[in-house]
Amino acid sequence: MFWRGFRAIMPLYLGIIPFALAYAVTARAAGLGILETQALSVLVFAGASQFSAAPLLGAGVNGLAIILTTFLLNVRHLLYGVAVARVLPNMTWRERIVGAYFLTDESFGTFLASGVRDYRFLLGASISLFVSWNAFTLVGALASSLVPDPNALGVDLVFPLSFLALLIPVLKARVEWFVALCSGILAWLIVPRLPAGLGILMVGIAGSLLGAILTHNEIPTENIHLEDATREVA
């Protein structure tokens, strides 16, 4: 099950590899050493915030500003954690901590889209991403002068496309399509006008609220089963 999750991420390597290389090249160009470049990939493990932080760290910008931006960029993971804990209510403390450390957009999306309700699948997907991101951070950091510019290739399109391919199978009921449509329009309007990360968080909350309000007549099914199962185990 671990390897099933590990393999499920592999199509995304198409985007992850050039971006790990690009991040490493950016960080090295900004004056970070190989160790510092790698440390961000191991310890922070969040592509967008590493990209935005590397030049600032190199320039010696105030650390608090960098930390606040990182927080805004990553606070949406709180919502992912809640969703994972709902789907896998029987996780141990250790699994929650390890699972959280490696949780990303990609592993969360792949896990939910797979329909597999197994912690090992989630962990496999997360570790697959961690290993590839870090391996190619190292390659890029060591060979920073040889790597071509991935933006010129347009490889950044891989990320919206992969999120789209993960999202579509989740959309079944009409209300889910409607919430996606409204969230998309709202994001298109507000995300470019707000600090990075804040707009995504606001759309995430507004869209989920809209969905919860629109489904107030619905009888929850999956969650009842999960909670019954938890109670039986307990």
Next chain:
Amino acid sequence: MNFWLTVLGMLVVTFGSRLAGMFLTKPLPAFWNRFVRFVPIAVFTALITPSLEGTRGEGLPRLLAAIFCGFLAWRTKQLWIGLFVGMLGFWLLRELF
């Protein structure tokens, strides 16, 4: 501020965000259960739409590639098919426009 201290702060806010939700163990009220069901839908849409157009004037080929990708993901339920065809389509279309 020192490099390593800043990285420690980045680690705390990132890992903290990832961890906080995971420790919600009590059953949620029905409203919040329904809220959580829509989280991936709302957040992923918010990640997709603002970045579709790109910044290099390639909006149309990128949008068409996304339509191929979305259609194939819907028909096949396979991530890699939508992704590869979408990217190939983009590279071809980019030459045409």
